[in-house]
Amino acid sequence: MPRSTKAAEPMLVPESVSRQPQQGRSKASLGRMLAAAEKLMLERGNEEFTLQEVSKGGKVSIGSIYLRFESKDNLVRAVIANELERIAADEATMMAEVVAASADLAAFMPRYVESYAEVLRQHAPLLRLSMQRASFDPLVSEPGKQRAFRSEEAAVAAMLGYRAEFCGNRHEQKAKAAFHIIFATLARQLSLGSTGESASLRDWAELKAELGRMCLTYLKQAE
Amino acid sequence: MPRSTKAAEPMLVPESVSRQPQQGRSKASLGRMLAAAEKLMLERGNEEFTLQEVSKGGKVSIGSIYLRFESKDNLVRAVIANELERIAADEATMMAEVVAASADLAAFMPRYVESYAEVLRQHAPLLRLSMQRASFDPLVSEPGKQRAFRSEEAAVAAMLGYRAEFCGNRHEQKAKAAFHIIFATLARQLSLGSTGESASLRDWAELKAELGRMCLTYLKQAE
Amino acid sequence: MPRSTKAAEPMLVPESVSRQPQQGRSKASLGRMLAAAEKLMLERGNEEFTLQEVSKGGKVSIGSIYLRFESKDNLVRAVIANELERIAADEATMMAEVVAASADLAAFMPRYVESYAEVLRQHAPLLRLSMQRASFDPLVSEPGKQRAFRSEEAAVAAMLGYRAEFCGNRHEQKAKAAFHIIFATLARQLSLGSTGESASLRDWAELKAELGRMCLTYLKQAE
Amino acid sequence: MPRSTKAAEPMLVPESVSRQPQQGRSKASLGRMLAAAEKLMLERGNEEFTLQEVSKGGKVSIGSIYLRFESKDNLVRAVIANELERIAADEATMMAEVVAASADLAAFMPRYVESYAEVLRQHAPLLRLSMQRASFDPLVSEPGKQRAFRSEEAAVAAMLGYRAEFCGNRHEQKAKAAFHIIFATLARQLSLGSTGESASLRDWAELKAELGRMCLTYLKQAE
DNA sequence: TATGAATGAGTATTCATTCAT
DNA sequence: GATGAATGAATACTCATTCAT
Structure with a gap:
């Protein structure tokens, strides 16, 4: 193409x-x-x-x-679309489980980071292809954006479930920022965005832990 | 290829x-x-x-x-290599300026995020190409990793210059985590990793501010 | 095919x-x-x-x-065959009318040219397809020749009805020549044989008139 | 195509x-x-x-x-264009010879018909292809028309060289009509326009003779 | 050194025809 | 009889690389 x-x-x-x-x-x-x-x-x-x-x-x-399929391109898109549907389903399930199991933000954040990372990790290979293709095919990037937006909404809603623990009053804004930072960091670590320069931190498990901690501190203590 | x-x-x-x-x-x-x-x-x-x-x-x-050039591939690699050298130079200059101008961590973090974002933004188009290619060409991804590692070292060193203000004692680890999170978030926002799902936060300026604040809080207050 | x-x-x-x-x-x-x-x-x-x-x-x-139909080719042939039957019928009708209305050769010739041109014109599109196909498909060209032969016979018979007015004694031969020349000229003008180089005479009506006049003069005055 | x-x-x-x-x-x-x-x-x-x-x-x-060649189509067109150039050259030579050898119209007409028929016959196979292609390819039909127009001009000029012998006063018009009729008849007989229904006159040599005679009578005697 | 004409392997797509239902 | 999903052979065109000059 x-x-x-x-x-x-x-x-x-x-x-x-x-x-x-x-x-x-x-x-x-x-x-x-x-x-x-x-x-x-x-x-x-x-x-x-x-x-x-x-x-x-x-x-x-x-x-x-x-x-x-009308074309080879559409066949490729169908493979991607199928996978995106599976991911969305897994993500929804994961989110429900994490929320159900977390009494407070301190329980939620690390568990969410860990679980989200796992969902992404499981789908990483095709997700990588999807994002590569999205870089020049609007028929993949457009719906990809929709899907990302719904992920954001779900994550923000979940965090806001613990808003009583938040510091300051830009609650939604901070939740959004946290989601973006989490997603970007996980995606990068899983080489979703590309492969190149990722994974140089010896301990990926450790980065996930720090990421959870950072977001928790940020939401609870940043003005 | x-x-x-x-x-x-x-x-x-x-x-x-x-x-x-x-x-x-x-x-x-x-x-x-x-x-x-x-x-x-x-x-x-x-x-x-x-x-x-x-x-x-x-x-x-x-x-x-x-x-x-031995092949078209090598020509492409040379274009990328040239750009990576220019970026490394810009990054070094930027870092020196930021450190010189920042009396404490509270001054450093937001300025660093902002300045680093600017360097990446300026080089975004070719950086994007570089990362796309890195996803399947080891001759691009390997040295890309080296370069990223040197960026990390420089950033970590700069942050550790303010280690007196750090909370807890896993100083280096936290600095590394902060760098990773900053880079991942900026890269994603600049669509470096791909284009697809980025840029859904209304205010990119705002995300940068939150990012600085988050890292600052994390370094100074997370145990 | x-x-x-x-x-x-x-x-x-x-x-x-x-x-x-x-x-x-x-x-x-x-x-x-x-x-x-x-x-x-x-x-x-x-x-x-x-x-x-x-x-x-x-x-x-x-x-x-x-x-x-045994094949797509035969479907095409059937469409053509149908049209050829319709043309043959129209031609017979036309010829009867022209003969009935023409007292002498001077009345017949221009009227025949004009009427025959009109019959061909009405069927030109499919006739064109028929002739294109005939150029490589014997199943179309063979019966096409038969049909053309019958057209010739009818036209020659009609002209010979006025043989008393003919000059010389190669009556049938001259009638055949006249028919051929008329058909060829009309066919060409209607782009039946192909499209290319036809229709450069400003006035097609005029060519038909000259054609009638030429044949009339030829039959009545050529040795 | x-x-x-x-x-x-x-x-x-x-x-x-x-x-x-x-x-x-x-x-x-x-x-x-x-x-x-x-x-x-x-x-x-x-x-x-x-x-x-x-x-x-x-x-x-x-x-x-x-x-x-930019495309297969252009290769086909080039083959045709080459042949058309050769034909134009042959035609010019032929015309000069015929005119030089003909003292009066009675000598010219049959000789011209005969010679033109021979030129067309020699090039018939490719000329047929050319006309087939012209039926749907403007890049062939347009220049084909130009070429036909020049043929007409040359033939009309040659006939008008004998205008003193013409009857009536629509000299040019009659010469044009004669050319068209000659070309159409020859083309048809050589199956240039298609193959189908041509060649049913037993004697092609005879048709050429009649054609010459008809045109001669027409030019000299038709009012 | 420098040139750029020549090479030819590799591939998405169409559509007449078949045949299981 | 009727259907229409399945088949797969066949073909124009691109472009990295070479090499004679």
């Missing part, structure tokens, strides 16, 4: 890039082509595979792929 | 990817080809240009390019 | 390319597919359409098309 | 579709690719060949073809 995309519906749910609701045999073959494509994307990179390979690996004909 | 790299010398100084110390006319034409390549990379992306275009834009023959 | 044709029955009546005498619903759907194909052929060219499109436009399944 | 063409310079001289004036080895390889393409076009039809085949047959690399 020469780094440009057509008109474009802004949503990246699997339905917007795939073609028809499938069932039975069709659904199975759709699954096989998505799985084959995902495998290749993870091994080689977002676009570094051929449809020939997907056809072979997924035991589907080339024509079948074009029956479901 | 199909995501693989040959032998691979681990350094990415301009000399390791370029061929020989140039002089006079040769040096000028080397400059023109680097400038032409950089322009194209910024306009289109890391590899989305042809050597034909570099040849035209830089008024150098294709043969000349291969006289200086 | 890569310019080759199988076995090949030499007739191109609709029955030879279609499969069975249809009736009721089937006949209606046959009509719809022929109409849809004709529409597409006129819009885009002889083969520049897909069966998918015929299926959609004619509200018939792809399978249905293959139930009636 | 999906039957549409870009902006388009209206001329179809070899220079407008080819890329650079060649010399030496380059010129030879350009010649080989044109010859190979022409051979394939004559065997199969205008576009019914692959560049792979041209590469093999002409002993040139695919890349070389694209070095000379």
Whole structure:
């Protein structure tokens, strides 16, 4: 793809890039082509595979792929969209569990950092591909932004559940800042944004601990 | 490049990817080809240009390019290496100025965050390319890590200059954590890691302020 | 079709390319597919359409098309054959009227040229497609020749009805020549043979008049 | 080609579709690719060949073809343009000879018909391809029209050289009509416009004779 | 040194035809 | 009879790299 995309519906749910609701045999073959494509994307990179390979690996004909997807680009987007849906679900579950288990902010913050890190870590490989692609494909970046915004809302809401413990009065603002800083730090450590210069701190576990501590101190003690 | 790299010398100084110390006319034409390549990379992306275009834009023959660089990949790496050197220089200057102007940690932290953000912002476009490429090219990611490590050392040293004000006794560890968190947050906000999901906080200026405040509180008050 | 044709029955009546005498619903759907194909052929060219499109436009399944026609080629031939039948009918009617209305050769010739031109003009679009296809498909060119031969016979017979006025004694030969020249000139002017270089005479009406005059003079006065 | 063409310079001289004036080895390889393409076009039809085949047959690399021609379409156009130039030259020579050898119109007309028929016959195969292509490619049809117009001018001028013998006073008009009728008849007989329904007159030699006679009678005796 | 013409492997996409239902 | 999902062969074009001059 020469780094440009057509008109474009802004949503990246699997339905917007795939073609028809499938069932039975069709659904199975759709699954096989998505799985084959995902495998290749993870091994080689977002676009570094051929449809020939997907056809072979997924035991589907080339024509079948074009029956479901308008283009190779849309196949790539579908793989990403699928993963983003799984992540959103995991994130929601995680957040509910963390809130339920945390009596106060001091319990919440480290647990949240740790759990969020784990969710991201589990999905890191495809998340990385998703973010790489988002850097030039609006059909991926737009819905990605939506999703990030909903993550922020959920996290901010959870923190504000402990607002009685907050210091100062810019509660929401501070919660937002905390979320951004947490996400940025975790993403970087998991090399989501890129691989390059991350992971130089000997102890990643340690950074997570400091991150929780920092946010806790910030929310409770910064004016 | 199909995501693989040959032998691979681990350094990415301009000399390791370029061929020989140039002089006079040769040096000028080397400059023109680097400038032409950089322009194209910024306009289109890391590899989305042809050597034909570099040849035209830089008024150098294709043969000349291969006289200086073993491959197109090495040309790309040289452009990146050049920029990384400029960044390192700017960063060192910036750090010296910030330290000189800051009497205590409360003065240092916000000024450092602000100034570092500015340095990164100025170099963001090529830095973005550099990080994209680092995600699959060890010849870019390895030296990138080195450079990041030196940035960390400098920042940690600067913060430790104010260690008397630190709370607790894990001084170095906390300084390292602060640096990581600052860098990750700034990088993300500048879309260095990718573009996708960044920049959802209304006020980027505000995030920088919070970031400084958070680190300050953390260093001075977290046990 | 890569310019080759199988076995090949030499007739191109609709029955030879279609499969069975249809009736009721089937006949209606046959009509719809022929109409849809004709529409597409006129819009885009002889083969520049897909069966998918015929299926959609004619509200018939792809399978249905293959139930009636052995191949896409035969569908195209059927569209052409249908049109050729319509033309033959129009031509016969036209000829009868012209003869009935013409007392002598001086009345007949211009009227015939004019009327024949009108018949060809009305059918020009499909006639053009027919002739394009005939250039490489014997299944179209062979029956086309038959039809042209019958046109010639009818025209020659009509002219010979006025043989008393002919000069010289190679009556039939001259009538044939006149027919050929008339047909060739009209066909060219209507861009039947191709589009290219036709229609450069300012006044097409004028050319028809000259054509009639020329043939009249030729038949009555050439030795 | 999906039957549409870009902006388009209206001329179809070899220079407008080819890329650079060649010399030496380059010129030879350009010649080989044109010859190979022409051979394939004559065997199969205008576009019914692959560049792979041209590469093999002409002993040139695919890349070389694209070095000379922007597209396969332009290669086809170049083959046609070359032939059109040769035809124009032959036609001019022929016309000069015919005029030089003809004392009066009675000598000129049959000789002209005969000679023009011969020129067209010699070039018939490629001329046929040219006209087929012209039916949908303006880059071929436009210059084709120009060329036809110049043919008309030359023929009309030649006939008017004998205007003293003309009857009536619409001299130019009649000469034009005669040319059109001659060209149309010859073209049709040579199956230039298509193949289909031509050549049904037993004796093609005879038709040419009648054609000459008809035009002669027309010019000298039609009022 | 310097040039830039020549090379040719590699790949997304279309669409006539088949055949299980 | 009717359907339309599945098949997969076939092909124009790009561009990094080489090497004769």
